[in-house]
Amino acid sequence: MQPHPDSPAMGKTTLTLACLVLAFTNFMVVLDTTIANVSVAHIAGGLGISSSEGTWVITSYAVAEAICVPLTGWLARRFGTVRVFATGMAGFGLFSFLCGMAPTLGALVAFRIGQGLCGGPLMPISQTLLLRIFPKEKHAAAMGVWSMTTIVAPILGPILGGTISDNWGWHWIFFINIPIAAICAVSAVALLRKAETQIERTPIDTVGLMLLVLWVGALQLMLDLGREHDWFGAPLIVTLAMAAAAGFSFFLAWELFEDDPAVNLRVFRHRGFTVSVLALVFAYGTFFASLVVIPQWLQSSLGYTATWAGYATAFNGVAAVMVAPVVAKLSTRMDERLLVSFGILWLGATSLIRVFWWTSDADFWTLALPQMIQGIGMPFFFIPLTTLALGAVGEEETAAAAGVMNFLRTMSGAIGTAIVTTLWYDGAQSIRGQLSGVLNGAQQTMNGLQAHGYSAEQSRQVVSQLVDGQSTALATGSVFVIAAIVFAAGAAIVWLAPRPKHAVAAGHAH
Structure with missing residues (x-):
C-alpha cells in the first residue's frame, strides 16, 4: 500500500506510537472539559468559596480554549505544526501543575485560563497530524481512533474526577495531567519530526484577536459575576455589559472587512x-x-x-x-x-x-x-x-x-x-x-x-x-x-x- 503523497514516510511501529501519542493528547484535553464538573464542591470547600464561584474553574477553561481555537491555523503556519503541538503539551502540563498548587480562586482561574490557551490548539492539531502521517486510504480508520477518544473522554471525566477528588483531593485532577503531558510532548518531538510543516511568515489579525478577547472576556465576566453583584444594579456589571456590546460590534465590523480575519465570519x-x-x-x-x-x-x-x-x-x-x-x-x-x-x-x-x-x-x-x-x-x-x-x-x-x-x-x-x-x-x-x-x-x-x-x-x-x-x-x-x-x-x-x-x-x- 503506497502512502499518500503528503504523508511522511514512517515505519509501522513509529506510526502506531505516533497515533497513540496523538490519541492520548486529544483524550486528555477533552477529559479536562468534564473532569472538574463533579469536583466543584471539593474545590469550593478547599478554597473557601461558594459553589457558584467554583463553576468559574469550568467556564474559564472553556472560554480560554474557545479564544485560542481560531489561532490554531496561524500558529501552525507560523511556527510549525509539530512545534506548536509539543509546546502546547508542555504548557498544558505546566499549567496543570500550577492549577493543582493554586492557593486561591483567583490563582486557580488564572492557571485554568493558561491551561485552556495551551490546550485549545491541541485538539485540532492532533487531528491534523493524524491525517498527515497516515495514508489517505487509512484516514477513516485514523479518525475512528481519534473520535473514540473524543467520545470516551467525557464519559470517564466525571468518574475519574469524582474518584480522584474523594480519595486523593481535588488537586490531583490536575496533577494526573503532568506525566501524560510530559510523555506526549517528548514523544511528539521524537516521533513526528518528519511530519513538521513548513514555516510561513503569515500576518496575524491582531486587532480582530484583541477585540475577540475583549468582548468574550467581558461577556463571561459579566455572566460569572452578575449574581454576586446584583446584576445591573452594580456599576461593574453595567461596565462589563457595555464593554462586551461595544467590543462585539467593533469585532463584527472589523472581521467582515479584514482580508485575513482571526474568525472568518463570511461563512455565515x-x-x-x-x-x-x-x-x-x-x-x-x-x-x-x-x-x-x-x-x-x-x-x-x-x-x-x-x-x-x-x-x-x-x-x-x-x-x-x-x-x-x-x-x-x-x-x-x-x-x-x-x-x-x-x-x-x-x-x-x-x-x-x-x-x-x-x-x-x-x-x-x-x-x-x-x-x-x-x-x-x-x-x-x-x-x-x-x-x-x-x-x-x-x-x-x-x-x-x-x-x-x-x-x-x-x-x-x-x-x-x-x-x-x-x-x-x-x-x-x-x-x-x-x-x-x-x-x-x-x-x-x-x-x-x-x-x-x-x-x-x-x-x-x-x-x-x-x-x-x-x-x-x-x-x-x-x-x-x-x-x-x-x-x-x-x-x-x-x-x-x-x-x-x-x-x-x-x-x-x-
Missing part, C-alpha cells in the same frame, strides 16, 4: 451553516450546562460523594458510544435535518423525564436512567449536525467554517453554564422563600424532634435542611423545563437549513 452568509450553528449553540450550551448542574445538585442536596455523582453523570455517554456507529450509517442515507431534529427533541424529552422523576428522595437508578436514555440522542445531534453545517459552505471554506463552529460550540458551553447555574441558584433561593411562607406543621415537627432528644437549634436545622432540599429539587426541575423548551426551539430551527451541497471530508466531519 450560507443559510445552512448559520442555522446549523444556531441550533448547535442552543442545544450544546444547554446540554453542557446540565453536566455542571447535575453533579452539584447530587452532592449539595442528595448527599452523593463526588465519585457516585460522577457515575450517575457519566451514564449518558454509555448509550452514546453504542449508538454512534448506527447514526454514522444513517447519516449517509437519511435527511440530516431529520436526524438532528430527532436527536435534539430526544434531549428535550429526557429533560422532561427528569422533571417528573427526579425528586429529593430519588434513588441512584432513578437518577442514572434518564442520563443513559439521553445518551441515545447525543449522536443523532452531534454527527449529522456537523455534516449539515459544513456541507452548506464552499469546499474551500470548510476548514474556516469548522474553526468557527468549534469556537461557538465551546463558547456556548461556557455561557450556558454561567446562565443556567445562575437560574438554578436564584431559583432555589426564590422557591425557598416561598416554601418558608407556606410551611404547615413546622412547629409540630420541631416539637417531635425535641421530644426525641434534639435541641431547639438542631430541630430548626433539620427543618431548614428539608426546606433547602425541596427548594433545590424544585429549582432543578424548573431548569430542566427551560432546557426542554430550548431543545424544542433548537429542533425546530434546524428545518430552516437546506440539505448539504456536498459531502464533508473525513477530517472535518470528525
Whole structure:
C-alpha cells in the first residue's frame, strides 16, 4: 500500500506510537472539559468559596480554549505544526501543575485560563497530524481512533474526577495531567519530526484577536459575576455589559472587512451553516450546562460523594458510544435535518423525564436512567449536525467554517453554564422563600424532634435542611423545563437549513 503523497514516510511501529501519542493528547484535553464538573464542591470547600464561584474553574477553561481555537491555523503556519503541538503539551502540563498548587480562586482561574490557551490548539492539531502521517486510504480508520477518544473522554471525566477528588483531593485532577503531558510532548518531538510543516511568515489579525478577547472576556465576566453583584444594579456589571456590546460590534465590523480575519465570519452568509450553528449553540450550551448542574445538585442536596455523582453523570455517554456507529450509517442515507431534529427533541424529552422523576428522595437508578436514555440522542445531534453545517459552505471554506463552529460550540458551553447555574441558584433561593411562607406543621415537627432528644437549634436545622432540599429539587426541575423548551426551539430551527451541497471530508466531519 503506497502512502499518500503528503504523508511522511514512517515505519509501522513509529506510526502506531505516533497515533497513540496523538490519541492520548486529544483524550486528555477533552477529559479536562468534564473532569472538574463533579469536583466543584471539593474545590469550593478547599478554597473557601461558594459553589457558584467554583463553576468559574469550568467556564474559564472553556472560554480560554474557545479564544485560542481560531489561532490554531496561524500558529501552525507560523511556527510549525509539530512545534506548536509539543509546546502546547508542555504548557498544558505546566499549567496543570500550577492549577493543582493554586492557593486561591483567583490563582486557580488564572492557571485554568493558561491551561485552556495551551490546550485549545491541541485538539485540532492532533487531528491534523493524524491525517498527515497516515495514508489517505487509512484516514477513516485514523479518525475512528481519534473520535473514540473524543467520545470516551467525557464519559470517564466525571468518574475519574469524582474518584480522584474523594480519595486523593481535588488537586490531583490536575496533577494526573503532568506525566501524560510530559510523555506526549517528548514523544511528539521524537516521533513526528518528519511530519513538521513548513514555516510561513503569515500576518496575524491582531486587532480582530484583541477585540475577540475583549468582548468574550467581558461577556463571561459579566455572566460569572452578575449574581454576586446584583446584576445591573452594580456599576461593574453595567461596565462589563457595555464593554462586551461595544467590543462585539467593533469585532463584527472589523472581521467582515479584514482580508485575513482571526474568525472568518463570511461563512455565515450560507443559510445552512448559520442555522446549523444556531441550533448547535442552543442545544450544546444547554446540554453542557446540565453536566455542571447535575453533579452539584447530587452532592449539595442528595448527599452523593463526588465519585457516585460522577457515575450517575457519566451514564449518558454509555448509550452514546453504542449508538454512534448506527447514526454514522444513517447519516449517509437519511435527511440530516431529520436526524438532528430527532436527536435534539430526544434531549428535550429526557429533560422532561427528569422533571417528573427526579425528586429529593430519588434513588441512584432513578437518577442514572434518564442520563443513559439521553445518551441515545447525543449522536443523532452531534454527527449529522456537523455534516449539515459544513456541507452548506464552499469546499474551500470548510476548514474556516469548522474553526468557527468549534469556537461557538465551546463558547456556548461556557455561557450556558454561567446562565443556567445562575437560574438554578436564584431559583432555589426564590422557591425557598416561598416554601418558608407556606410551611404547615413546622412547629409540630420541631416539637417531635425535641421530644426525641434534639435541641431547639438542631430541630430548626433539620427543618431548614428539608426546606433547602425541596427548594433545590424544585429549582432543578424548573431548569430542566427551560432546557426542554430550548431543545424544542433548537429542533425546530434546524428545518430552516437546506440539505448539504456536498459531502464533508473525513477530517472535518470528525
